[in-house]
Every structure is written in C-alpha cells, then in structure tokens.
Amino acid sequence: MAHELPPLPYACDALEPTIDKQTMTLHHDMHHGAYVKNLNAALEKHSGLAGKSAEDLIRDLNAIPEDIRAAVRNNGGGHVNHTMFWKIMKPKGGGDPGGPVADVIHKTFGSFKDFQAKFNDAGAKQFGSGWVWLAGKANGEVQIITTPNQDNPLTQGLYPIFGNDVWEHAYYLKYNNRRPEYLAAWWNVVNWDEINQRFAAFKAGKAAHEPALAHR
Numbered sequence: 001m002a003h004e005l006p007p008l009p010y011a012c013d014a015l016e017p018t019i020d021k022q023t024m025t026l027h028h029d030m031h032h033g034a035y036v037k038n039l040n041a042a043l044e045k046h047s048g049l050a051g052k053s054a055e056d057l058i059r060d061l062n063a064i065p066e067d068i069r070a071a072v073r074n075n076g077g078g079h080v081n082h083t084m085f086w087k088i089m090k091p092k093g094g095g096d097p098g099g100p101v102a103d104v105i106h107k108t109f110g111s112f113k114d115f116q117a118k119f120n121d122a123g124a125k126q127f128g129s130g131w132v133w134l135a136g137k138a139n140g141e142v143q144i145i146t147t148p149n150q151d152n153p154l155t156q157g158l159y160p161i162f163g164n165d166v167w168e169h170a171y172y173l174k175y176n177n178r179r180p181e182y183l184a185a186w187w188n189v190v191n192w193d194e195i196n197q198r199f200a201a202f203k204a205g206k207a208a209h210e211p212a213l214a215h216r
Ligand code: MN
Pocket: 027, 031, 082, 165, 167, 169, 170
C-alpha cells in the first residue's frame, strides 16, 4: 500500500494570522505532497519494504538498501515530520500547556517561559533547514534538540514529542527572514491536547515497537 498525503485537519486558512493561507497551502499540498510522492517512488524498487510504516522506515536507516537510503531519510522523514506537524497545531490553540507534558516541562526547564525561550533559541540557531524538537529519551527524560533537513528524532533513538519546522518554506512568505518572529508566534497555534497524547504514547513506551504516529 502506497503512502498517502493525509488531509489537513482544518481549513488551509484556519491558522491565520499566525500561518497564512498561502504558506499553509503550499506547505501541505506541494512540499508534503512531494515527500510522499518521492517516498513512494523510492520504495517501488524494493517491494519488501512496502508493508512498513514511514516511522519504521526511518527508525533504522541502516536496514534500508543503500540505493534508496538517502531518499527514504529525506522523504520518509519529511512525511513523518509533517504528518505530526499538522496535528500538533489547531485554530485557537496555544496558551499554557496542561497535563503531564506541562509537568515534565516544569520539572526539566523550570517554567514554561524558560522552556519556550530555549526552544525558540535552538530553532533560531539551527543553521539552514531543519526542525527543533522536544524529544523523549529512553530513560524517560526529555530534551530540546535540533535536526537538519528532514531528520527525525526516531532515527537517533529519541521520541518526537513535538517539533517546529524551521525550513524557510514554513514561514518565509509571511515572516521573510525573521525566523525568531515566526518561532515566537507559532505557540499561538500549538495543540497541547495532541501533544499530551504523543507524550502519553512516549511514556507508555510505544515508541520502540509500534508506530505511535501511524496515519494510514
Ligand atoms: Mn516543512
């Protein structure tokens, strides 16, 4: 079964003014669409991988045949990253987090404000294209990391609790080169309910043996 582009869970103008309609349309339909198309094209050469979820493909890149490894890394990663990204945002989102993810943020970073500052700083400093994440470690702790390109924390044995896309395609039409302004505004559309569900999946240890991010 081929990988499929999941529909946006809201209208393409629903996150205005934080994310403008044109950026959202291009980002979902064209960029994410291309990752799915290119992932499927790469996998055509290796029918044995047809049953694997995108998460499983990028979890162990060394198991991917060398001739398609880079394509799977970039496009499989792009597919997993963006499938998460649409769901961890929502209209009228934002505010302070609640639930267990708020507890771990307070415990690890002192306060939500301090966490946001560190997360935004890491995202601003990611050189070139990439992502900034709150990632879960095998011992249950969490940390802020950045990844280049479409690399996902799963490839490093970490759990992607949530991340923000700092590729220029995510913000340039509205924010131009002002990435820090985009990073600061993005919190207004964050969906803490969805992030708490992902955090619960991480705490339940689902990352290791089932595609907690399954979308198909
Ligand atoms: Mn993107």
